[in-house]
Amino acid sequence: MKDRKLLMIPGPIEFEPAVMQAMGAPTTSHIAPDFIEAFGQALERMRHVFLCPDGQPFIVAGSGTLAMDLAGANLVEPGDKALVVNTGYFGDRYGDLLSRYGADVTHVRAEIGDRPTLDAVAAALAADDYKLMTVTHVDTSTGVITDVEGLAKLAREHDVLIVVDGVCSVAGEMLRMADWGVDVALTASQKAIGTPPGLALVVAGPRAMDAFWARKTPVPNYYADWANWLPIMEAYERRRVGYFGTPAVNLIAALNVSLGIILQEGMEARFERHALVSRACKAAIKALGLGQVPVSDDAAATTMTAPRFPEGVTKEDLLPRVKAAGVVLAGGLHPKIKPEYFRIGHMGSVSQGDLLATVGAIETGLARCGYSFERGAGVAASMAVFAA
Numbered sequence: 001m002k003d004r005k006l007l008m009i010p011g012p013i014e015f016e017p018a019v020m021q022a023m024g025a026p027t028t029s030h031i032a033p034d035f036i037e038a039f040g041q042a043l044e045r046m047r048h049v050f051l052c053p054d055g056q057p058f059i060v061a062g063s064g065t066l067a068m069d070l071a072g073a074n075l076v077e078p079g080d081k082a083l084v085v086n087t088g089y090f091g092d093r094y095g096d097l098l099s100r101y102g103a104d105v106t107h108v109r110a111e112i113g114d115r116p117t118l119d120a121v122a123a124a125l126a127a128d129d130y131k132l133m134t135v136t137h138v139d140t141s142t143g144v145i146t147d148v149e150g151l152a153k154l155a156r157e158h159d160v161l162i163v164v165d166g167v168c169s170v171a172g173e174m175l176r177m178a179d180w181g182v183d184v185a186l187t188a189s190q191k192a193i194g195t196p197p198g199l200a201l202v203v204a205g206p207r208a209m210d211a212f213w214a215r216k217t218p219v220p221n222y223y224a225d226w227a228n229w230l231p232i233m234e235a236y237e238r239r240r241v242g243y244f245g246t247p248a249v250n251l252i253a254a255l256n257v258s259l260g261i262i263l264q265e266g267m268e269a270r271f272e273r274h275a276l277v278s279r280a281c282k283a284a285i286k287a288l289g290l291g292q293v294p295v296s297d298d299a300a301a302t303t304m305t306a307p308r309f310p311e312g313v314t315k316e317d318l319l320p321r322v323k324a325a326g327v328v329l330a331g332g333l334h335p336k337i338k339p340e341y342f343r344i345g346h347m348g349s350v351s352q353g354d355l356l357a358t359v360g361a362i363e364t365g366l367a368r369c370g371y372s373f374e375r376g377a378g379v380a381a382s383m384a385v386f387a388a
């Protein structure tokens with residue numbers, strides 16, 4: 001029997017067979033007509049997935065951290081003030097990254113599992129003259145979601161650029177870049193976008209591009225400089241060839257397939273499916289008597305769930321037993337609470353069946369750890385959500 005496990009971590013996720021076929025196809029030249037078409041189409045499709053018709057997409061080989069770096073390197077000049085709306089590990093990372101480019105960084109934080117209130121962010125914005133603010137849409141270390149729509153409104157009121165780290169959100173959580181007034185949204189291929197790891201994906205809106213062109217100093221990061229990549233993106237979108245660095249041919253072909261699948265489902269249907277699967281997962285976790293890191297339902301993401309271990313059960317006890325039952329889950333990530341919780345990713349092409357298998361495996365694992373609970377309660381709670 002094949003030792004097939006279901007990968008239910010917050011990225012990389014399970015990928016569609018058609019995407020994997022594109023990954024495994026013979027690699028063409030980066031100037032082959034089929035590849036030019038795939039790259040051009042992927043760029044066009046990114047605008048639809050990010051809901052940003054007037055945005056400039058960038059597809060560059062690298063991980064999500066490179067996508068963060070692309071925004072930071074191109075928008076920050078030494079001495080610029082930056083506000084980080086910090087909901088965990090990836091907010092800390094964004095602060096470090098912006099400091100490297102000479103930004104004067106201020107963090108606005110909340111208790112672990114919570115997000116700063118809009119009032120707190122408004123007060124921070126009013127207190128200084130910021131050029132840009134970063135927001136982690138879903139902090140993968142806590143499973144906390146921020147109110148990007150409300151934060152973008154504040155950014156507009158204060159004439160501050162807003163950069164959204166959507167690595168754990170884009171194509172899963174509702175994100176309406178243009179309607180909400182988000183200036184840059186970024187992600188990586190391996191999460192809800194549904195393509196193996198290796199691509200940094202950024203869409204920059206008109207205000208962000210204007211701020212880039214208005215720089216007084218050169219971009220200090222050679223590989224990340226938009227001036228190097230923009231002609232390439234523009235060329236491929238016009239179905240021509242440009243060269244700065246060899247594109248990740250198979251990954252871009254696979255990305256184009258995945259973006260096609262996403263748009264075929266439709267963004268609204270996709271947001272709703274993620275919300276439904278998330279409700280089913282969280283209902284199961286509650287029914288099993290486990291707490292969660294996010295302090296409230298409102299603060300909890302729909303792309304992932306961060307349950308707390310029950311008393312007396314550790315990661316070392318539970319996760320190998322869940323894996324033996326067929327499902328791979330992730331441990332904690334936030335340094336301050338790492339041993340206290342685990343993480344379930346449910347994004348991309350995740351189905352009801354995947355979620356029920358996951359809850360079943362968690363129940364099996366918990367039972368084998370000696371945790372006492374009503375067997376089947378989690379699966380029943382999930383099924384009730386799906387049936388409603």
Ligand code: PMP
Pocket residue numbers: 011063064065066090136138139140141165166167168188
């Ligand atoms: N931001 C968030 C919210 C993330 O979840 C991650 C990855 N888990 C990153 C940034 C960094 O992405 P990568 O690991 O692909 O560099």
